[in-house]
Each structure stands twice: as structure tokens, then as C-alpha cells.
Amino acid sequence: MPDTSLIFPASEYQARVRALQDAMGHAGHDALLLTSPADVFYVTGFLTRFWESPARPWFIVVPATGVPVAVIPAIGAELMQRTWVTQIRTWDAPDPEDDGVSLLRDTLATLVPEHGSVGLPMGLETHLRMPLTDYERLRDGLAPRRFADATEVVQRVREIKSEAEVDRIRSTCAIAARAFDRVPEIAGAGRPLDAVFRDFQALLLGEGADWVSYLAGGAGPEGYGDVISPAPARALTQGDVLMLDTGAVREGYFCDFDRNYAIGAASDLARRTHAALWSATEDCLQALRPGMLARDAHHILTEALVRHGATPGGGRLGHGLGLTLTEWPSFTPKDNTPLRAGMVLTLEPGAILRPGCIMVHEENIVLRESCAELLSPRAPAELPEIT
Amino acid sequence: MPDTSLIFPASEYQARVRALQDAMGHAGHDALLLTSPADVFYVTGFLTRFWESPARPWFIVVPATGVPVAVIPAIGAELMQRTWVTQIRTWDAPDPEDDGVSLLRDTLATLVPEHGSVGLPMGLETHLRMPLTDYERLRDGLAPRRFADATEVVQRVREIKSEAEVDRIRSTCAIAARAFDRVPEIAGAGRPLDAVFRDFQALLLGEGADWVSYLAGGAGPEGYGDVISPAPARALTQGDVLMLDTGAVREGYFCDFDRNYAIGAASDLARRTHAALWSATEDCLQALRPGMLARDAHHILTEALVRHGATPGGGRLGHGLGLTLTEWPSFTPKDNTPLRAGMVLTLEPGAILRPGCIMVHEENIVLRESCAELLSPRAPAELPEIT
Structure with a gap:
């Protein structure tokens, strides 16, 4: 500070x-x-x-x-x-x-x-x-x-961020990205999920977060049941997909993105689902422009998920970001807020693997006149495995 | 969890x-x-x-x-x-x-x-x-x-906590107490205060906090200016008094207490002020009983501070605690809430060393029928020095 x-x-x-x-x-x-x-x-x-x-x-x-x-x-x-x-x-x-x-x-x-x-x-x-x-x-x-x-x-x-604000959010995203890169140091088969949550928060602080206002996630065979729960003491096991989603804060500005990790070798379904989420995000990164409405982003992500072979999850598929973990607008079918250059947004597609098992993927962007500029360093296209 | x-x-x-x-x-x-x-x-x-x-x-x-x-x-x-x-x-x-x-x-x-x-x-x-x-x-x-x-x-x-709730708050207090014991590992002359804040949060997580909802503090010659600021990058120097005040959380229940540390040798004024705060807290621990009002606790602490040679600070001198960092009642001259057995409370006397320089001290208790029972392991009577 x-x-x-x-x-x-x-x-x-x-x-x-x-x-x-x-x-x-x-x-x-x-x-x-x-x-x-x-x-x-x-x-x-x-x-x-x-x-x-x-x-x-x-x-x-x-x-x-x-x-x-x-x-x-x-x-x-x-x-x-x-x-x-x-x-x-x-x-x-x-x-x-x-x-x-x-x-x-x-x-x-x-x-x-x-x-x-x-x-x-x-x-x-x-x-x-x-x-x-x-x-x-x-x-x-x-x-x-x-x-x-x-x-x-x-x-x-x-909702229109100044360049100074965009810089702050980018910095916070970089802190989280460095912590995400270090997850293999703290997660693996046999480690309890609540210990992983504690260690990941310590990694975020070590990488420069002033504080960690939000951490959620999940872990289970190929996916998880929800994305808002605190961590149980259950140990990670081979075949799990672990997801960590953080809202770390530096100088008052949030990031909000997540990363997935396979514990051991990923199943074919887990790999395909992650690839579909990644590709749907890629399509949205290419298509998103000022002048669209928030609901258009929902439509783009939903269509892309189907095209890439995944079953879209419900709920909103992205939102504003900045001074709080989430800001308006919401990428839902009903939100008619115009998207404008200077908005900082999350793209957050979710897929349903089977009843009670989902996978989500999230990136942070600033919308420019002619493109969506990533603020979170892009997730790997392939689901990383912690072996 | x-x-x-x-x-x-x-x-x-x-x-x-x-x-x-x-x-x-x-x-x-x-x-x-x-x-x-x-x-x-x-x-x-x-x-x-x-x-x-x-x-x-x-x-x-x-x-x-x-x-x-x-x-x-x-x-x-x-x-x-x-x-x-x-x-x-x-x-x-x-x-x-x-x-x-x-x-x-x-x-x-x-x-x-x-x-x-x-x-x-x-x-x-x-x-x-x-x-x-x-x-x-x-x-x-x-x-x-x-x-x-x-x-x-x-x-x-x-406001009346069950024994199960009291146990949870006591556990969270124990986590913070272990982290406070380790502050000499992370603080000392030359260390920037913002780095101390980050490291202290990591200590809390390492000792078992699920997350750290609150950390404030201050550092300056013999005391600090306020108790709610985030940490500046300024390095600690000999003669500073460092205060850390945390609301860590375990299983949804908070602690809320602070500790003071002298960086190098403490001045006579700093030592006397800390002793007065400690003794005023001791007097209140002895005197507090169900049937008193919240304002009586304010009166006890204020009188004790004067008796022990300190100038009482303004504001409230304690409050409820449990599911949030602070709960009602407030130890102010105007709060007529009856104190009852089963209430979890903080005792938080503050002293003014000179204009713009204060020192605060805080413990957490549960009020019993015949006594105030400490939930935070008692602070040392003498201001600890980090040399």
C-alpha cells in the first residue's frame, strides 16, 4: 500500500x-x-x-x-x-x-x-x-x-473504468495468476481440501495480495457440486477435478477468476469439458464488442458451449468486476445493459457433466473499442494434471 | 471445515x-x-x-x-x-x-x-x-x-451464546493467539508494515483460520494514529510500537483482539501506557458481572485508565462478538443494554499518548454468572519487545 x-x-x-x-x-x-x-x-x-x-x-x-x-x-x-x-x-x-x-x-x-x-x-x-x-x-x-x-x-x-483502474485490476489478476501457477506445490492426492484453501490464500498473500476477500471452489470426481461452498476436510483423490475461484484484493481492486486442475490423470470427459469451456471462452473473447448487450454475451457463450459439445450450466455466465468481487451487468438472458468500451468483465461459462457435477471456467477482461483484452493471464487450453 | x-x-x-x-x-x-x-x-x-x-x-x-x-x-x-x-x-x-x-x-x-x-x-x-x-x-x-x-x-x-458457540469463538481466539506469538518471526526494524500485514494473515491461515476477514493495525513512535487503516509500505523502525488487530474466522466464528509490540527497546511512556491498558483490562475482568449495563463497562474502563495514569481515548471501549467482527452492545456512555451471562464481549480500552498518537488493547471474554472468562489467552502484562 x-x-x-x-x-x-x-x-x-x-x-x-x-x-x-x-x-x-x-x-x-x-x-x-x-x-x-x-x-x-x-x-x-x-x-x-x-x-x-x-x-x-x-x-x-x-x-x-x-x-x-x-x-x-x-x-x-x-x-x-x-x-x-x-x-x-x-x-x-x-x-x-x-x-x-x-x-x-x-x-x-x-x-x-x-x-x-x-x-x-x-x-x-x-x-x-x-x-x-x-x-x-x-x-x-x-x-x-x-x-x-x-x-x-x-x-x-x-462501470467505465479509467486506465488507472484497469491497471490496478490487471495487477491483482497477475498476483492471482502467480498463485494459481503454484497450486501444484500445495494440492495433490491425499491433501485435504480445507488445507489447500488455507495454503492457496497464503500463496495469494505471498504473491502480493493485500487481502483475500473471496475464495471458493470445489473438488470431486471429474467436477464438483457447486461453486460457493467453503472447503470440507475431505482429502483430494485421484480422478478429482479441483477448482479454486478467488477474489483477491490489491489496493482496493479485485480480480475474480478460477482455475481447474485434475488430480492425477484426467478422464476423457473432464478433459473434453475443460476444452469446451476454454474454447467457448475463446469464441466469446473473439466476438465480444461494445454495442452488444449483456444478454448477447450469455447467448454467445451458451451457443459456443453447445457447439463445442458441452451442456451449458444455468445461472449467469459472467459479470462486471472492479471495486467489488462482482459488479453489474450480468450475462443472463434478461440483462439488457449495453456493453461499452472500458467495462471490466468476467467471462464465466459453466458446463454440466451430469446431475450434481459441474465445471466452470473464468477469465477477466477489459472491453476495448475493437476487442476484448485479457486482464487475467489466459488459462491453459488443456486441463492441467497434478501428478 | x-x-x-x-x-x-x-x-x-x-x-x-x-x-x-x-x-x-x-x-x-x-x-x-x-x-x-x-x-x-x-x-x-x-x-x-x-x-x-x-x-x-x-x-x-x-x-x-x-x-x-x-x-x-x-x-x-x-x-x-x-x-x-x-x-x-x-x-x-x-x-x-x-x-x-x-x-x-x-x-x-x-x-x-x-x-x-x-x-x-x-x-x-x-x-x-x-x-x-x-x-x-x-x-x-x-x-x-x-x-x-x-x-x-x-x-x-x-447475543446469548450457547456453549457450542463459545467453544467455536475460543478456538478462533486460540488460532489468533498462536499467530500473535509468532509475530517476532515476521516483524522487526526495517520490515515494511504492509509485508508484516501480509505475513501475519498467512500465519493466521497456517495456524488454522479458514479465512481472515479483518486485519488492521498501525505502527509509529510509541503508538499510532488510528486503528482502522490498511498498512502503508513504511518500514518499521526502532522505537515504533506495532499493533495488529485481527478478526480471523474459523467455522463461521470470529475472534477480535489485538496485540502490541515494541520494535527495539520500548520507551518509558510506551511501557507505562501499555501497563495502564493491561491493568485497566484486569480491573474490568474482575469487576464485570451480569446485571450491569453496557455503559457501566465503559465507566469501569475509563475510571481504571485514569487510576492507572493513562488518558482514556474516545469511542467505544468494547462490544459484542461472534458471528460478525463486532456485535452489539457497545461500551459507550449511552448504551443501556443489560449485560447477561452467555454474552461474548471484547474489552478494548484505548489511551491517548499525545495528539495523534494512541495505543489500544483488546481481549475477548464470555460473561459468566460470577465472572468474566477469558476466551483470548491473556496478553503479557509488559509490552513485548522485538529486538
């Missing part, structure tokens, strides 16, 4: 705020209220693992013009002062009588006209990170001002 | 549901709606790091009588089926048109009478982990049923 908590130069954050203010203007909001770790980090550079404590809410107000205002627990003042934010108002949290509500209300009342609109992300993939009763008190206390959904404002701005 | 995702026998969860149902009955709720990772884990044993993805909401409904109902994304069905929960309803999430809202509405409409009440945690330290617009659609779709705050119901039940 750099000695400042700024991560980027102030100009990066100023450009973000201008983009948000442009979008707010079009949407008719007089201020944005942001409460999530990613949104706060995006505007301010305030990066801390302290979000892990649910005790205190944190607020950033982006007015229609001018600089953002942080309304935060006093415990965060020291760190916020090291960011580019100059307007910092604090209270002693947690306060069971008034946990920042009146301070936030007064701040918004000054910045938003009496009949104005406060934009708040309320839509798909958003959460309000403050107690609901406090939100209702805030809303009532600010009337006749109204709260309106600002999901579109935030998502359309945040 | 065990081969099942159950963590505990089904009887543990059944007892929890009965306790919640008793409390719901007194509060007049006809069902509880739970959306947070900790609340879902508490009722079901469903443990996954997949919560790291904000894409999908997850719902558990606890009816006034009978078994809980999981209304969850299809991607979680396999894992939920391995818990004790038998009533599982799924949808293909994320769905931009209807992300589980109608399925949840239909579920609640069946379980809650037309003029009944749905209890939802809405108070201090709670968040609604679903999009706000979806909550409003759900609320309107269920009218004339009403949503009412169930924070008290959930907190009064969850």
Missing part, C-alpha cells in the same frame, strides 16, 4: 465526481447519498477493512456542484483526512439515540433545495448500508425533499 | 429457532424476515463467502411456528440442501425484472395473516441486504400486513 490512502492522484477522484455530477444533472438529482464501501471508496479513496464491522454507517454526499462531503464516525476521521476529501463531519458512533442521522439531515438540508431530490442507489445489486428506521427518519426529516433511485447514475459512471 | 456445512447439530439450530419464535410471540410478529449473512447463518448454518458478491439477495423466513423457509438464489440450493433446512425455494438470480420479490411475497403471504406483522431488523447495527426499491415493492405487495422492527428480537436471542 502507498503511504497515503489516496491510491490514485486527486485528479482521478475529481474526474469521477464530475462524471457523477453530469449524470446527476441529467437525472435531476440535487445530491447523491452514498453508503456502500465501494461507492465511498470510489469517490474518496477511503479504503479500510473496518467495513467488516456492521456497527456504524458511513455517508458520502456528492452535491450537484462542488466537492463531496463525508459524514462519518469519528473513528474514521484520521484516515479520511489523508484522502483528497476536505469536507469531513464526524459524530461519536455508535450512538443509540442519534447515529449520525441529524448530522446527515443537516448536511443534506443545506445542499439540497426544499423541493429537491436526493439520489440514492436503490436498485438491483445495491443495498442501503444504514439502519432502515434511520433512513425513514432521515427521509421524513428532509421532506418535502424526496429520495429517488440513483442506481443508473452510479452504475453507468462506475 | 466439517464435510457438512451444518457446523452444529440440527438441535442447535432448532433451539435458536424456538428462542426466536418465543421472542417473536412476545413482540407480536407473525414471521421474521432475515437478510444478513450473520442472521442467515445463525438460523440455518449456511456458511459461504459468496456474500462478498453484492449481486443477489438471500432471504430466510422464520414463521411464528414451524420450520424456517429459505427463499434464495438457485446458485445456493446445493449448499442450503446440506444444512438442516428443508423448505427451500429458489429463483434464477440476478433477475432484473423480479429478483425474488414475488417468490418472497408469496411465501410471506402464506405464513402471515392478512393483518399480521412481519418482523425485520431495522435498528442500530442492522442493514437491509436487499435493494430498497424491492423492499418497498414487497411491503406494498403484502399490505395490509405491516413490517415492524425486530431488532430487539434478533439481538436479545443472538
